[in-house]
Amino acid sequence: MLEFQYHLPVNFVFGCGKSDTIGKKAVALGKRALIVTGGSSTKRSGLLHKIETLLQENKVSFCLFDKVTPNPLTTTIYEGAALAAAEGCDVIIGVGGGSSIDAAKGIAFQTVNSGDINDYVFDRKFSDQALPVIAIPTTCGTGSEGNGFAVMTNPETMDKKSLRCKAIVPACSIIDPLLMTTLPKSILAGVGFDALCHSMEGWLSSLAQPLTRMQALEGIRLSAHSLGKVYDDPSDLDSWEQLCFASTLGGMVINTAGVTAPHGMEHPASGLKNIVHGRGLAALAPVIFEESISGAPEKFAIISKLLGGKDEKDCVPKIREFLTKIDLATTLGEQGITLEDVDWMAENCLKVSAAGIANHPVVFSLEDIKRIYRKAI
Known part of the structure; x- marks a missing residue:
């Protein structure tokens, strides 16, 4: 019997130039916005100034929180939420890569739900309340614009884990491929492979269902077709559109089907050593598969x-070939991970990523995870 459930209440505004609608979308959701972003890229590109102008034109007041770093910390979430509360913000706008959008989601949640956010991350407490979020991605990989996840790291424990809540599914996600075209190649490769992994892992997940399978296969196809093209030719706008759509599909897939072992094993590595997520995935995925x-x-x-490729026998060689083409072939050792880190990462993996490990086609034991980490170094 065919039975499944699918729920994803997000309003996508997709297309070249759609960032021009930011003001109109914001005014429908609130009167005072907190703009959440990193420290420099949105300023250098002029996007931050554009957003501020569009908000002013639509009579939405705003304040800025620009302290987001890669692999955002729970302490950053607390700081942003305190500012949002003090300023009376009623809508949160996340602008940038996955870190900025995830931080925006976390801030939207924490502003309404005070206390220790780790209680919600580890399911000791539950809330379905958050301020509305507008997501404006400037990288094509995280998929955070299409799900209710917000990945964050607790600096006290180094636990990197997702807050998962329907209330932080963006009320509006504006995906404008024109915002991606100036991405440095090194960043593009990492975020693009992250998008591919989302769809591959969602396809492999034991939680996959008919709609996620359709989305995942299209996400894999589009990523495989477009990432190499934009890497070689940043002016190829058609391929940028395909890659952005692949990224969004991947985010939607994992919202329902979850991730599997590659993300599950990467999070302890980047939580511990603050490595670039996409590079961690590149080191781990071929070995895990x-x-x-x-x-x-x-x-x-x-x-x-x-x-x-032809069949399952050349799947991993094709992934390695793909990584080589985008200059992303790497190891955990090249990312600063040592053999001394393996025991902690393996134990942390089963602490923060038990669900992803359980969803994988082969359910690895603690010793399996250690062995794979060593092989990836």
């Missing part, structure tokens, strides 16, 4: 074919 083919050979065969 080598150990996983037997669990779902037919699914890996389809991934291989979408990457230009």
Whole structure:
């Protein structure tokens, strides 16, 4: 029998130039906005000034929180929420990559739900309340514009884990491919591979269902087709549109199907050493998938074919070839991970990523996880 449930209440505004609608979308959601972003890129590009102008034109007042860093910290969430509360903000606008959008979601949640956000991250408490969020991604990988996840790291424990809540699904996500075209190649490669991993992992997940499978396969196809093209030719706007759509699809997929072992094992690495998420995935995914083919050979065969291969036997070689083409072939050792880190990461993996490990086609034990980490170093 065909039975499934799917719920994702997000309003996507997708297309070149759609960032011009930011003011109109904001005024429908609130009167005073907190703009959440990083320290420099949105200022250098002129996007921050554009957003401020559009808000002023639509009589939405605003204040700025520009302290988001890669792999955002829970302490940053607290600081942003305190500012939002003090300023009487009633809508949060996240502008930038996944870190900025995730931080915006966390701030939107924390502003309404005071106390220790880790209680909600680890499901000791529950709330379905948050301020409305507008997501404006400037990278094509995180997919955070299409789900109710906000990844954050607790600096006291180094636990990197997602806050998951329907209330932080963006009330409006404005995806404008024109905002992506100046991405440095090194960043593009990492975020693009993250998008591909979202769709591959959602496809492989034991929680996959008919709608997520459709989305995942299209996400893989579009990522495989477009990432290399924009990497070689940043002026290829058609491919930028495909890659942005692939990123959004990947975010939607994992909202329902979740992630599997690559993300589950990467989070302890970037939580511990603050490495670039996409590079951590590039180091881990091929090694993990080598150990996983037997669990779902037919699914890996389809991934291989979408990457230009023949069957499950050449799936991992095709992924490695793909990574080489975008200069992303790497190891955990090259990212600063040492053998001495393995025991902590493996134990932390089962603490923060138990669900992702359980969703994988082959469910790895603690010793399996340690062995794979060592192999990836």
